[in-house]
Amino acid sequence: MPKTKGTVASIDLGTTKICVCIGRLAGNDIEILGTGWHPSAGLRKGIVANLSETAKSVKACLEQAEREAENVVESAYVSVGGTYLRGVNTSGEVEVLGRGNCVFPEDISRAVAEADPKDIPEGYEILHKLTQGFSLDGHGGIDEPIGMTGNHLAVKMHVVMNASAVIQNIANTINQANVVVNGVVMQQLAAAEAVLTQDEKELGTVLVDIGGGTTDISVYNRGSIWHSEVLPMGGALITKDLAIGLKAPLQDAEEIKKTLGSVFPTEVPDEEIVEIREMGSNRQRVISRRLVCQIIEARGDEILKSIKNSLAKAKVRPELISGVVLTGGGALLQGLREKAQDTLGVEVRLGYPINFRTKNKEILNPGYATALGLVRYARDIHQDPSEKPAWSGLMKIKTWLMGKI
Ligand SMILES: Nc1ncnc2c1ncn2[C@@H]1O[C@H](COP(=O)(O)OP(=O)(O)OP(=O)(O)O)[C@@H](O)[C@H]1O
Numbered sequence: 001m002p003k004t005k006g007t008v009a010s011i012d013l014g015t016t017k018i019c020v021c022i023g024r025l026a027g028n029d030i031e032i033l034g035t036g037w038h039p040s041a042g043l044r045k046g047i048v049a050n051l052s053e054t055a056k057s058v059k060a061c062l063e064q065a066e067r068e069a070e071n072v073v074e075s076a077y078v079s080v081g082g083t084y085l086r087g088v089n090t091s092g093e094v095e096v097l098g099r100g101n102c103v104f105p106e107d108i109s110r111a112v113a114e115a116d117p118k119d120i121p122e123g124y125e126i127l128h129k130l131t132q133g134f135s136l137d138g139h140g141g142i143d144e145p146i147g148m149t150g151n152h153l154a155v156k157m158h159v160v161m162n163a164s165a166v167i168q169n170i171a172n173t174i175n176q177a178n179v180v181v182n183g184v185v186m187q188q189l190a191a192a193e194a195v196l197t198q199d200e201k202e203l204g205t206v207l208v209d210i211g212g213g214t215t216d217i218s219v220y221n222r223g224s225i226w227h228s229e230v231l232p233m234g235g236a237l238i239t240k241d242l243a244i245g246l247k248a249p250l251q252d253a254e255e256i257k258k259t260l261g262s263v264f265p266t267e268v269p270d271e272e273i274v275e276i277r278e279m280g281s282n283r284q285r286v287i288s289r290r291l292v293c294q295i296i297e298a299r300g301d302e303i304l305k306s307i308k309n310s311l312a313k314a315k316v317r318p319e320l321i322s323g324v325v326l327t328g329g330g331a332l333l334q335g336l337r338e339k340a341q342d343t344l345g346v347e348v349r350l351g352y353p354i355n356f357r358t359k360n361k362e363i364l365n366p367g368y369a370t371a372l373g374l375v376r377y378a379r380d381i382h383q384d385p386s387e388k389p390a391w392s393g394l395m396k397i398k399t400w401l402m403g404k405i
């Protein structure tokens with residue numbers, strides 16, 4: 001099988017499913033040529049807990065995607081999540097040394113290096129350095145300073161770090177599946193590429209990816225990230241609560257959650273019942289659907305309150321953002337969008353992937369936001385010398401910086 005020029009591959013290592021996408025640029029859209037999907041075995045809350053099991057799942061996904069795309073995957077961009085991720089805002093300032101006090105790329109590199117966090121926790125490394133903006137001699141609001149004149153260049157950044165062992169184990173897993181890692185990308189950065197519009201990133205938007213194991217938050221404003229956090233809770237916790245509360249197998253609890261669950265129990269008629277298998281036997285029992293929804297509501301409320309606390313910590317003022325976008329499979333829970341709107345006090349919409357072309361419409365779903373967004377991200381920073389990059393301006397600087405990590 002060949003590798004067609006211009007194609008890039010992504011691997012989303014999710015807690016509940018692993019997904020591979022192969023795609024290429026088609027005008028302003030991304031055309032997805034092939035996808036592979038497999039239940040995730042060996043990941044816990046976004047972290048590799050069993051390398052060979054995870055590698056096996058990755059291989060299964062790769063084979064599926066390669067067959068569909070008629071393209072071989074030699075290297076890929078891979079998502080990273082988990083609660084070891086740390087995002088901090090930093091700044092750095094340097095003297096402009098370019099000829100005639102003109103800012104050259106080298107000046108930017110020095111300013112960016114100066115903005116490295118001074119207290120990187122032991123065992124951690126920098127994953128992304130995302131520029132928020134530059135200033136020259138105290139005049140801020142500069143997106144691209146190259147070619148401008150001044151004495152002092154300052155940069156503000158959002159720096160994302162992760163435990164080195166987490167990153168290394170991801171690389172080991174992917175290598176075991178015979179694929180080279182092109183880059184490791186924070187999940188919410190990838191998901192944003194699939195579901196947010198440029199306007200939303202500019203105006204101020206909170207992206208919340210509710211996955212199986214974790215809830216990933218990132219706050220965008222003026223085109224940049226200002227806050228990122230990973231909460232150790234997701235849809236799998238709701239399923240577990242149901243399985244324990246109803247004494248039912250996990251698989252049945254998951255099915256009931258998706259088909260009959262809601263975060264508004266009071267809207268469920270008193271007399272509605274649900275049939276469910278008893279744990280450890282095939283005997284069917286009937287229980288009140290309202291009880292099911294009460295269990296879901298309790299955990300749903302906890303997740304939403306944790307999101308609210310995260311935003312308060314980041315000093316995000318609801319009146320200053322255009323809204324919240326909920327994505328990830330967990331966002332599909334019935335009533336969650338409406339409840340999030342009440343709890344967070346802002347407009348909330350569901351984040352479906354936009355500007356993707358695919359024959360497989362099923363993947364245009366919030367659960368695939370990370371895998372799809374990763375293809376767009378990869379496509380933007382992919383450095384194939386035989387191809388002309390299709391991006392410019394601020395994006396170029398940001399991706400140039402990210403590409404160097
Ligand atoms: N229709 C639905 N209603 C309620 N929950 C749903 C629905 N569809 C999917 N989910 C839940 O979404 C979660 C999986 O989401 P997703 O596929 O985004 O997670 P993941 O990427 O595997 O995990 P993570 O990002 O946490 O590592 C599961 O808990 C699943 O039960």
Ligand SMILES: [Mg+2]
Nearest residue numbers: 014015211370
């Ligand atoms: Mg995910």
